[in-house]
Ligand SMILES: Nc1ncnc2c1ncn2[C@@H]1O[C@H](COP(=O)(O)OP(=O)(O)OP(=O)(O)O)[C@@H](O)[C@H]1O
């Protein structure tokens with residue numbers, strides 16, 4: 001019995017102890033819950049406050065963004081206008097030069113050109129009237145007059161070929177290549193023209209002609225090549241001109257770093273004209289392989 005009572009007593013004590021610990025645990029749990037609830041509601045309050053603040057900031061940021069967008073659009077419009085003005089002024093500059101060249105070419109044609117023609121006609125008439133003995137040695141003068149006439153015509157055409165205005169750039173390229181072949185029979189010029197006359201913006205036509213003139217001039221003077229490839233094509237929204245030779249090439253860096261008074265005007269002139277007409281210009285040269293000049297212009301419609 002005694003032992004039963006002891007056992008019961010021990011069990012009751014344990015139960016008490018357990019109850020007390022349970023109560024303590026419940027108290028701790030309640031406290032934790034309360035604190036968590038407090039924390040959660042504080043967090044929620046903070047969230048709401050931060051949310052309001054963030055919302056305010058968001059509104060301010062979006063207003064700022066809107067303002068910046070408007071400013072950006074204005075700047076872009078301004079930039080566009082300035083670019084257009086720059087292009088117009090550049091074209092006017094090119095046009096002024098071409099007009100002046102045309103005027104000089106016309107004066108040479110009307111003045112010296114006509115003069116040569118008159119001299120030739122008069123000499124021929126006089127020779128016809130002279131006796132054979134005097135006329136024969138005097139006839140040697142005729143080829144000299146002929147050379148004078150051709151040289152005058154060459155200068156005139158170099159200044160501004162009338163063909164460019166009369167028949168357009170494609171006909172002028174064919175004519176120029178023919179003349180080049182005549183003057184340099186050892187150099188073969190292969191042409192690939194893959195566009196129509198109307199595809200090329202008028203002010204660009206003169207620039208193409210000037211580039212062709214200088215590039216072929218350089219090829220005949222410096223390249224020692226026997227083959228030139230000339231390409232003029234419409235490709236991926238641009239007009240592209242490539243003039244490539246398989247000659248001796250040169251050190252581009254060495255030429256570009258020359259002092260301005262030592263430098264030729266050809267390469268820089270080609271680059272400047274291309275840029276003035278709104279195009280891009282590249283030159284590549286490898287010793288022993290050859291030289292290529294490439295210019296391209298965005299497609300612009302003739303107004
Ligand atoms: N196709 C080419 N092949 C080899 N060298 C070239 C070629 N084109 C240009 N060069 C080299 O580049 C240099 C510069 O050419 P650029 O046309 O500027 O001047 P230039 O022809 O010497 O003189 P200018 O054109 O003023 O009469 C030339 O002197 C030559 O050494």
Ligand SMILES: [Mg+2]
Nearest residue numbers: 218264266267
């Ligand atoms: Mg040159």
